[in-house]
Amino acid sequence: MIKKEKIFRTTKEVVKTARRRKNSSTRWLQRQINDPYVRQAQAEGKRSRAAYKIIQIDEKFNIFNKGNSVLDLGAAPGSWTEVALERAGGITIAVDILEMDDIKNAIILKADLSDEVSSDLIKKLSNEKFDVVLSDMAASTTGHKQTDHIRTQALAELAALYAVEFLKPGGVFCAKVFQGGTHGDLLNDLKSNFKSIKHFKPNASRKESPETYVIAKDFKG
Ligand SMILES: C[S@@+](CC[C@H](N)C(=O)[O-])C[C@H]1O[C@@H](n2cnc3c(N)ncnc32)[C@H](O)[C@@H]1O
Incomplete structure (x- = not known):
């Protein structure tokens, strides 16, 4: 019984x-x-299934070029950072509010990106700007749709501020945004700073997840 x-x-x-x-x-x-991506991640030794999201984004939009430097925001546990190192391989800084295990050839910074000092901490680690700024930042979900939307939108806006501050002219910004994509001030901001803005939900992003990704290319500087 x-x-x-x-x-x-x-x-x-x-x-x-x-x-x-x-x-x-x-x-x-x-x-x-x-989940087939969880199995694949385990079989291929990836830190998380999220690796396949950035791989699929790169396959469609060619965001990484050999030698590119990458700033990865909200990077823990580090699967995007590892993909960035494999595909780009330049200076790579991974930032997260959480502790992260070391990644060979990456500089890891434990910091809250909503804290103003974090930008100075990044500058101390590299005085060069970056070719690519990634953000997979996510707040823990509450289950309350509007609250989750507002929090994800706020993190995407925060990431866009870092992109504008840290990208080289011509650079690429790729960030997690909420379903429906960017809108309002964030979209206007991206339009004034980048020549091309696309939205894409990779297959590896679960259908039931409200996330999608914005890929903004050719930073005007
Ligand atoms: C979905 S996970 C990132 C997964 C990562 N792309 C990977 O492939 O391993 C989102 C991360 O954003 C981080 N995050 C959320 N808010 C943050 C903040 N204010 N500052 C730094 N990191 C933050 C979380 O700690 C979490 O590790």
């Missing part, structure tokens, strides 16, 4: 709800187990 365990049945793997595990955690686990 099933009393304290509820069993989730799908056509794929089955995850049991343990006594203290919330239904949302069970759903997360279920999704992880059945």
Whole structure:
């Protein structure tokens, strides 16, 4: 008799709800187990499935060129940074508010990017500007659609400020934004600073996730 365990049945793997595990955690686990990108990431030794998002973005938009320098905002656990090093390989700085394990050839900075001093900390690490600024920054979701939208939008706006401050003329900015893409002040800002602005949701971005990505090319400087 099933009393304290509820069993989730799908056509794929089955995850049991343990006594203290919330239904949302069970759903997360279920999704992880059945996600082909999670399996691929494990098989290929990637730090997270997010690697395939930036790989698919690069395959479509050619954001990395050999030798490019990259500033990766909201970089933990580091799979985008590793892809950037493989595909570009210039000076690469990875910033996150969280602790990150070392990545060979990357400079890792633990900092809150919403804190004004963070920009000076980045400048201390490199006095050169960057060819590419990436931002996969995300706040933990609340489940409240509007709140999540506002928080993601705020992080995308913050990332755009860093892009304008740190990109070389001709540089590329790629950032996570909320479904529907950039709009309002952020879109106007990008339009005045970049020659080309595209939105793209890579296959590796889960369909149910409200995220999409903006790819802004050719920074006017
Ligand atoms: C989706 S994860 C990034 C995954 C990463 N692209 C990868 O491939 O491994 C989003 C990250 O944004 C970071 N983040 C959110 N707000 C931040 C802030 N204000 N300053 C620095 N990092 C932040 C989070 O700590 C989190 O690690």
